[in-house]
Amino acid sequence: MRARVIYNPTAGRESLKRQMIDILGVLEAGGYEASAFATTPKPHSAKEEAVRAAKAGFDVIIAAGGDGTINEVVSGLSPLRKRPKLGIIPAGTTNDFARALNIPRNDLVKAAEVITHNEAIGIDVGQCNDQYFINIAAGGYLTDLTYEVPGKLKTAFGYLAYLVKGAEKLPQVKPIMMRIEYDKGVFEGLASMFFIALTNSVGGFEQIVPDANLTDGKFSLIVIKTANLFELMQIANQMLIGGKHLDNPNVLYVKTRYIKASAIDGSKLMINLDGEYGGDAPAVFRNQQQRLKIFANLKDYPQVTANDDRLKQVEEQFRQGMSELNGE
Missing domain, CATH: 2.60.200.40 (Tumour Suppressor Smad4)
Structure with missing residues (x-):
């Protein structure tokens, strides 16, 4: 089984780039022959690589980054007749789609582990014009x-x-x-x-x-x-x-x-x-x-749903942002 990670090297304050060796190690330990592609500023970089990797016969395409990276990979795979399974490693601002699938959003390596559990579901994809x-x-x-x-x-x-x-x-x-x-x-x-x-x-x-x-x-x-x-x-x-x-x-x-x-x-x-x-x-x-098959965390995973917890999360993001802008 071959897996191709398509990742945004600037996502998550470049944490994806720093942890890519660990992510690939998790996938290899899970039985995949894994490799990675770093997206570039070129428009549709992730989309084009998703199409290329799918046509090259990869069994799994993994979108690693924010919701924009995930959208590009989905846009590349959805029109194809033969579509590999899709994995998600979230490293964006809100990570809405990963949240919906119970994929860990604060631990990139644990998100990669979800893919190795081999629990995939068919999910709907929206089409707007083309x-x-x-x-x-x-x-x-x-x-x-x-x-x-x-x-x-x-x-x-x-x-x-x-x-x-x-x-x-x-x-x-x-x-x-x-x-x-x-x-x-x-x-x-x-x-x-x-x-x-x-x-x-x-x-x-x-x-x-x-x-x-x-x-x-x-x-x-x-x-x-x-x-x-x-x-x-x-x-x-x-x-x-x-x-x-x-x-x-x-x-x-x-x-x-x-x-x-x-x-x-x-x-x-x-x-x-x-x-x-x-x-x-x-x-x-x-x-x-059910246009795409995607790996999801089908076991219970703690999610932030309470308003009080959400406010605490926002406050922590604010403090981190101030520290970064102040050069701390």
């Missing part, structure tokens, strides 16, 4: 946070950088006249944003889609039907206390296999795919049910 995503697609205001926050801030402050940028942009949110078609209906009206989720973890929080299913062939569609600052804050608060936002009258929530999103008042509606800019609407989304 692109792919594995965690979330979104459109409208605030959905551009992931590529507006500078990389240096994300490295230094982690998830806190998104919170600060979101708070800065919240008063600027305006409604957009949208038309969103889905399996059993159409939403047409003013909305500030929409989310199309495959997992339960979005932006580090696990209650945005509390009943997400990785294998059922359906998206979880959420449309925020308001741009009022008070109402948005109310929805955000309900989101943090157990997913109660799904009962809010300003939220449309449905399960669907197909979605077509467009702006109908001449507004620009940007699409975000797994944290990266995915072009502008109109966009058609289709769920490719």
